[in-house]
Amino acid sequence: MRLAELSERSGVPTATIKYYLREGLLQPGRRVSATQAEYDEGHLRRLRLVRALIQVGGVTVAAAREVVAAAEDVSLDHHTRLGAATWALPRVPAPAGDDAAAEAAREAVTGLLARLGWDPERAEIAASPAYRTLLDSVAALARLGYPCGTETLLPYGRVAAEIAVTDLDLVLAEPTADGQVEAAVALTVLYEPVLLSLRRLAHAEESARRAEGDGTG
Amino acid sequence: MRLAELSERSGVPTATIKYYLREGLLQPGRRVSATQAEYDEGHLRRLRLVRALIQVGGVTVAAAREVVAAAEDVSLDHHTRLGAATWALPRVPAPAGDDAAAEAAREAVTGLLARLGWDPERAEIAASPAYRTLLDSVAALARLGYPCGTETLLPYGRVAAEIAVTDLDLVLAEPTADGQVEAAVALTVLYEPVLLSLRRLAHAEESARRAEGDGTG
Incomplete structure (x- = not known):
C-alpha cells in the first residue's frame, strides 16, 4: 500500500508517519519510484x-525507538528479545537517594525476591x-513512614507472578516469533x-x- | 518547628516549601510573628x-492540589473522602475515539463488571x-487487534480485586481518619x-x- 493508504488504515497522519520514518521508529518502505514507497501489513x-x-503508554519517542530496536535485535535469542523489549520500556523517574530508607528498601526487596523464589541475579545483573x-x-514508602x-x-x-502467567499466555498465543515480541511490548x-x-x-x-x-458509610 | 527545621526534617528546600504554601498544597503554619510561622508534625x-x-507519582502541582483538597473536604463522609482523594489522581491521558473499537471496549468492560459482581452505577455515575x-x-488494545x-x-x-483487599487493609491500619485518607492517596x-x-x-x-x-531458551 502507499503512504496515503497506510495513513488511512492506521489513523496516523502522513506527516506523523514521515516523522516516525525519519526517527527510525518505522522500518522504511520498499522504494518503487524516486518519490514513492510501498508499505505492507508489517508497517501497519x-x-x-x-x-x-507513545499515546497510551506515554513513552517518549527516544524510548520507543530503543524498545523497537531491542524487539528487532535478532542477534538475541527469542526469550531475551521478549525481555529486552519490555525491560527497555521506561518508568517514571524516581528520586535518587542513599539513606536509611534506601537501605531498608534494599533489604525488603532482597527478602521479597527470596520469598517469591525469584532469581535475584536475573533481576540485578540485568x-x-x-x-x-x-x-x-x-524507599519512598519507607521515607513516608508507611509499612x-x-x-x-x-x-x-504474588499477584504480579499471577498476572505474569496470564500475560505470557497471551503473548505466546501469537503465532510468530516477531508477533510475540511485538505483543510482549504492546501488552x-x-x-x-x-x-x-x-x-x-x-x-x-x-x-x-x-x-x-x-x-459507618 | 520553624521553616528551617521543617525543611531539614523533610529534605525539601525552603524555597520549594514556600512555593507549596503559595500554591495551597501545604496548609499555612501558625503565625508567631510578622515574619515567622510555626509548623507541626501534620505539616511534615x-x-x-x-x-x-509529585516526585514519585509524577503528579502535576495542579493535580496534587486537587487531591489534597478532596482529602481535606470534611463535608464528605469518610469513605467518600477516601474515594475522592484517590479518584482525583490523574492518569496518563488516552486518545479519545468513537469507533468500533470504543464500542467493543464498552461491551467488554460492561461484561467484566458484571462477571466481577461490581456495581456498574458506582463506576459510571461517578x-x-x-x-x-x-x-x-x-479500546487501544482492540484497535491493535489484541484480545x-x-x-x-x-x-x-480478579487480581485487582485481590490487591484492593490488601490495599484497604493497609489504609485502615492507620489509626486516625485523616491518616487513612492520606494513606489512601499515598499508597x-x-x-x-x-x-x-x-x-x-x-x-x-x-x-x-x-x-x-x-x-528453546
Whole structure:
C-alpha cells in the first residue's frame, strides 16, 4: 500500500508517519519510484504499536525507538528479545537517594525476591529499570513512614507472578516469533493502565463493601 | 518547628516549601510573628505526601492540589473522602475515539463488571477517571487487534480485586481518619510503580522458567 493508504488504515497522519520514518521508529518502505514507497501489513502493525506506546503508554519517542530496536535485535535469542523489549520500556523517574530508607528498601526487596523464589541475579545483573523503580518506590514508602517490609510487599509480588502467567499466555498465543515480541511490548504497556484503573475501581468497590458492612458509610 | 527545621526534617528546600504554601498544597503554619510561622508534625506529613505525589507519582502541582483538597473536604463522609482523594489522581491521558473499537471496549468492560459482581452505577455515575482510562486502554488494545474481551480481562479484574483487599487493609491500619485518607492517596500512588515493576520482573522470571522448561531458551 502507499503512504496515503497506510495513513488511512492506521489513523496516523502522513506527516506523523514521515516523522516516525525519519526517527527510525518505522522500518522504511520498499522504494518503487524516486518519490514513492510501498508499505505492507508489517508497517501497519508497527505503526499501531508505536502509536500505542507513545499515546497510551506515554513513552517518549527516544524510548520507543530503543524498545523497537531491542524487539528487532535478532542477534538475541527469542526469550531475551521478549525481555529486552519490555525491560527497555521506561518508568517514571524516581528520586535518587542513599539513606536509611534506601537501605531498608534494599533489604525488603532482597527478602521479597527470596520469598517469591525469584532469581535475584536475573533481576540485578540485568540492572533492569524495573528493579531500580521497585527499590526507589519502596524507599519512598519507607521515607513516608508507611509499612513496606518484605511481608507487606509479598501479596503484591504474588499477584504480579499471577498476572505474569496470564500475560505470557497471551503473548505466546501469537503465532510468530516477531508477533510475540511485538505483543510482549504492546501488552506490557497497554495492560498497565488497564490494571491500574481496575485497581482503583476495585478500591471503590472494596471501600463501599466495607462501609456497608460496618454501617459507618 | 520553624521553616528551617521543617525543611531539614523533610529534605525539601525552603524555597520549594514556600512555593507549596503559595500554591495551597501545604496548609499555612501558625503565625508567631510578622515574619515567622510555626509548623507541626501534620505539616511534615503533608509535605512528604505532596513530595511523593509529585516526585514519585509524577503528579502535576495542579493535580496534587486537587487531591489534597478532596482529602481535606470534611463535608464528605469518610469513605467518600477516601474515594475522592484517590479518584482525583490523574492518569496518563488516552486518545479519545468513537469507533468500533470504543464500542467493543464498552461491551467488554460492561461484561467484566458484571462477571466481577461490581456495581456498574458506582463506576459510571461517578464518571471516575479510572473508568475512562479503562475504556480507553481496552479500546487501544482492540484497535491493535489484541484480545481484550470480557474473558481476557477477567483475570486482571480478579487480581485487582485481590490487591484492593490488601490495599484497604493497609489504609485502615492507620489509626486516625485523616491518616487513612492520606494513606489512601499515598499508597495508591506509591504502590503503582511497585506493582508495575514487580509485574515486569515477574515477566522475566516467568519467561525464563518457560524457556528452561521447553529447552528453546
